[in-house]
Amino acid sequence: MAIIVQKFGGTSVATADKIRKAAKRAMQAVKSGNSAVVVASARGHQTDELIADAMELNLNPPKREMDQLLSTGEQQTVALMAIAMDAMGQPAVSMTGAQIGMITDGVFSKARIKSIDSDTIRRHLNDGKIVIVAGFQGIDDEGNITTLGRGGSDTSAVALAAALGAEVCEIYTDVDGVYTTDPRIFKKAVKINQISYDEMLELASLGAGVMHSRAIEFGKKYNVKIHVRSSLADVEGTLITHEVPQMEGILVSGATIQRELAKIDLVGVDNKPGNAAKIFAHLAKHKVVVNDIIQTERSAEKASISFTVGKNDLSDAKKAIDEIKNAVHCDSVFAREDMAEVSVVGVGMRTHYGVANIMFDALAKAKINIDSITTSEIRISCLVERSQGEKALETVCNAFQLDRPVDKRTY
Amino acid sequence: MAIIVQKFGGTSVATADKIRKAAKRAMQAVKSGNSAVVVASARGHQTDELIADAMELNLNPPKREMDQLLSTGEQQTVALMAIAMDAMGQPAVSMTGAQIGMITDGVFSKARIKSIDSDTIRRHLNDGKIVIVAGFQGIDDEGNITTLGRGGSDTSAVALAAALGAEVCEIYTDVDGVYTTDPRIFKKAVKINQISYDEMLELASLGAGVMHSRAIEFGKKYNVKIHVRSSLADVEGTLITHEVPQMEGILVSGATIQRELAKIDLVGVDNKPGNAAKIFAHLAKHKVVVNDIIQTERSAEKASISFTVGKNDLSDAKKAIDEIKNAVHCDSVFAREDMAEVSVVGVGMRTHYGVANIMFDALAKAKINIDSITTSEIRISCLVERSQGEKALETVCNAFQLDRPVDKRTY
Numbered sequence: 001m002a003i004i005v006q007k008f009g010g011t012s013v014a015t016a017d018k019i020r021k022a023a024k025r026a027m028q029a030v031k032s033g034n035s036a037v038v039v040a041s042a043r044g045h046q047t048d049e050l051i052a053d054a055m056e057l058n059l060n061p062p063k064r065e066m067d068q069l070l071s072t073g074e075q076q077t078v079a080l081m082a083i084a085m086d087a088m089g090q091p092a093v094s095m096t097g098a099q100i101g102m103i104t105d106g107v108f109s110k111a112r113i114k115s116i117d118s119d120t121i122r123r124h125l126n127d128g129k130i131v132i133v134a135g136f137q138g139i140d141d142e143g144n145i146t147t148l149g150r151g152g153s154d155t156s157a158v159a160l161a162a163a164l165g166a167e168v169c170e171i172y173t174d175v176d177g178v179y180t181t182d183p184r185i186f187k188k189a190v191k192i193n194q195i196s197y198d199e200m201l202e203l204a205s206l207g208a209g210v211m212h213s214r215a216i217e218f219g220k221k222y223n224v225k226i227h228v229r230s231s232l233a234d235v236e237g238t239l240i241t242h243e244v245p246q247m248e249g250i251l252v253s254g255a256t257i258q259r260e261l262a263k264i265d266l267v268g269v270d271n272k273p274g275n276a277a278k279i280f281a282h283l284a285k286h287k288v289v290v291n292d293i294i295q296t297e298r299s300a301e302k303a304s305i306s307f308t309v310g311k312n313d314l315s316d317a318k319k320a321i322d323e324i325k326n327a328v329h330c331d332s333v334f335a336r337e338d339m340a341e342v343s344v345v346g347v348g349m350r351t352h353y354g355v356a357n358i359m360f361d362a363l364a365k366a367k368i369n370i371d372s373i374t375t376s377e378i379r380i381s382c383l384v385e386r387s388q389g390e391k392a393l394e395t396v397c398n399a400f401q402l403d404r405p406v407d408k409r410t411y
Numbered sequence: 412m413a414i415i416v417q418k419f420g421g422t423s424v425a426t427a428d429k430i431r432k433a434a435k436r437a438m439q440a441v442k443s444g445n446s447a448v449v450v451a452s453a454r455g456h457q458t459d460e461l462i463a464d465a466m467e468l469n470l471n472p473p474k475r476e477m478d479q480l481l482s483t484g485e486q487q488t489v490a491l492m493a494i495a496m497d498a499m500g501q502p503a504v505s506m507t508g509a510q511i512g513m514i515t516d517g518v519f520s521k522a523r524i525k526s527i528d529s530d531t532i533r534r535h536l537n538d539g540k541i542v543i544v545a546g547f548q549g550i551d552d553e554g555n556i557t558t559l560g561r562g563g564s565d566t567s568a569v570a571l572a573a574a575l576g577a578e579v580c581e582i583y584t585d586v587d588g589v590y591t592t593d594p595r596i597f598k599k600a601v602k603i604n605q606i607s608y609d610e611m612l613e614l615a616s617l618g619a620g621v622m623h624s625r626a627i628e629f630g631k632k633y634n635v636k637i638h639v640r641s642s643l644a645d646v647e648g649t650l651i652t653h654e655v656p657q658m659e660g661i662l663v664s665g666a667t668i669q670r671e672l673a674k675i676d677l678v679g680v681d682n683k684p685g686n687a688a689k690i691f692a693h694l695a696k697h698k699v700v701v702n703d704i705i706q707t708e709r710s711a712e713k714a715s716i717s718f719t720v721g722k723n724d725l726s727d728a729k730k731a732i733d734e735i736k737n738a739v740h741c742d743s744v745f746a747r748e749d750m751a752e753v754s755v756v757g758v759g760m761r762t763h764y765g766v767a768n769i770m771f772d773a774l775a776k777a778k779i780n781i782d783s784i785t786t787s788e789i790r791i792s793c794l795v796e797r798s799q800g801e802k803a804l805e806t807v808c809n810a811f812q813l814d815r816p817v818d819k820r821t822y
Contacts, residue, residue, distance in 0.1 A: 016467040050487065056427040057491060058498035065497070068505050069490035072483035076461065079480035080468060086476070087469035094479050098509060099554050120554075143510050143531075 007157035014044030042073025110149035151212020162222035177237035188403035268331025340389030418568035425455030453484025521560035562623020573633035599814035679742025751800030
């Protein structure tokens with residue numbers, strides 16, 4: 001019997017009605033001849049309320065105790081869902097992270113999964129039960145409750161699907177899948193039917209929500225089919241899967257925009273080994289998260305180093321650079337805080353030329369100036385002025401025909 | 412270093428301020444040179460709210476899932492208290508029932524404690540931490556979360572005190588101890604300084620709240636000193652302890668009233684072995700809880716059997732008796748639903764005559780008719796008409812001078 005893992009986020013279990021609805025989804029999977037494992041998050045704003053309760057007592061609460069506190073939210077949801085299923089005549093059993101042996105390291109608030117004891121779950125599945133597992137949580141070797149950090153329930157679900165050899169891990173959300181770009185900006189964006197882990201990772205790191213990177217990494221590592229779909233409508237969503245040959249034909253799967261960027265240029269830095277390391281180590285010391293880095297040689301002796309950071313980090317970044325600039329003999333520093341970055345992502349870039357060309361050409365025709373360009377194997381990003389960011393995204397989406405299903409594109 | 416166990420009920424941890432206050436109590440015990448273990452209940456109405464959430468989904472929720480659900484209330488409290496102590500500079504660690512190895516049987520919603528692994532707690536105490544344990548909960552041999560039923564946190568606290576060889580188990584409540592009787596009826600009631608487990612058990616079974624019987628039984632079995640005291644004021648409360656010789660001088664420690672009783676008389680039952688068993692087995696089948704039983708022989712052939720039940724059980728009891736009366740050849744059945752029972756409890760009765768006499772004499776002088784009398788080794792109970800119940804209690808309290816400390820009584 002195939003095992004299906006279904007994950008429901010906080011908004012999908014916020015009320016009694018929604019819990020029943022989620023329960024019915026899992027029961028439907030069972031009626032279709034599968035075994036079902038449900039992973040659930042804390043209801044609605046429960047986690048926020050518990051955080052507020054803690055903050056009232058301690059503005060810097062110990063992480064172990066926060067994990068002990070917050071893990072109760074998921075535990076409540078899974079018990080309630082088992083209670084709901086019982087009312088509908090469905091045998092079910094709820095499980096905490098500890099009870100399914102979800103062993104993590106001991107890094108409270110962002111623990112990493114080490115192993116899962118899938119025997120207990122299998123035994124209950126064999127008894128004809130739906131197993132409802134509290135997401136986001138595990139225990140460390142000493143029995144302390146840990147939580148997995150942002151997007152933790154997705155990670156729990158994908159890890160469970162891997163451990164159980166599940167046919168698919170369904171992630172239920174309030175959107176019906178992953179879109180070619182943000183439909184709030186490019187209204188004609190269409191749903192992506194299938195996308196590779198690598199593309200999804202790039203999109204996630206570029207701020208296109210839906211799923212957290214760690215869950216996707218897990219899926220990639222253990223080759224778990226992930227189906228992102230709507231908890232409201234019964235339609236196919238987006239399948240995240242390993243790369244299949246036909247994906248090579250898709251030059252661009254999606255496009256993103258990061259709007260709140262700032263850029264710092266260090267001009268005339270001594271061109272010798274270790275200087276770049278010095279600069280970015282110093283930024284890290286100031287807890288500045290650096291986005292993209294571009295280094296260009298200006299001469300044998302001098303180089304320029306540019307990087308982008310989130311707008312809110314700019315003042316910290318400038319402070320850090322002021323402290324370090326003499327040590328690297330930097331001639332001058334320029335900063336701009338009005339930048340945005342438009343990116344396109346697609347595995348087809350690996351084997352097809354001309355993708356960058358289509359992008360640059362389209363932007364040029366739209367009279368949008370490209371400040372700088374960075375690329376990875378499957379991504380091209382252009383930094384532009386923020387005022388032109390949305391126009392740039394629309395231009396790129398039109399150029400790559402991201403308003404059409406992949407088989408209808410004509411380039 | 413002596414270990415002190417302190418238990419705080421739901422009202423004592425209902426708000427952030429109250430959690431801080433409870434935390435300070437435990438920190439005070441540490442400052443005085445002790446090791447402290449705190450046992451806490453769920454905050455205020457948390458448990459009721461969770462029950463309501465479950466009922467919205469299922470009017471008859473599975474007990475295992477209710478235990479899984481309700482145990483989160485205590486877990487939240489203990490994490491929050493550890494967070495509060497951290498803010499005040501006190502090293503502390505919170506523990507669930509599972510984490511301290513509180514192993515119970517698998518009877519969900521009213522599990523019984525089988526064993527406690529005190530090593531983990533001792534290790535933390537030796538590290539200078541206050542250990543804050545979630546009351547009311549344990550796990551069974553299969554790792555399912557169980558709860559201990561009514562008064563469960565008291566039982567957790569006393570059991571922990573036993574396992575740790577604690578000097579005392581302090582039960583903090585919103586009253587400042589156990590009183591000679593209900594001060595709402597007999598206003599001059601005084602606090603009892605010291606009382607034996609047996610007396611406390613009798614008082615608890617007669618409905619005098621404060622502590623649940625099971626916790627007291629545990630205390631008796633393992634000889635744990637229990638100190639019932641106020642969470643609001645720093646005054647001595649009531650010490651529940653094993654019987655000491657000087658208690659023998661106290662004829663009556665306390666008096667109680669059970670107001671909502673009904674009585675059924677079976678007249679002319681065939682006086683042969685097994686008939687009483689038949690009657691009460693049938694009542695048990697109807698889930699009727701029987702209070703007191705009196706059987707009297709009327710002749711070699713016929714006996715009368717009377718018993719009392721809660722007023723609300725009367726119609727069920729009558730129905731059960733109607734079904735069984737022919738089988739035991741009962742001549743006639745009488746029922747009264749307007750009864751109350753006044754009881755006095757005291758270990759001194761074991762060795763002193765005349766206690767019953769003082770009671771009957773006082774009631775006679777007050778012109779209160781005694782319907783029937785039942786006794787145990789340390790208890791005398793008189794059934795009276797409900798309309799005379801409170802007057803009977805006051806009469807008895809005055810007769811035994813329950814408005815005075817034990818050393819000021821003159822009989």
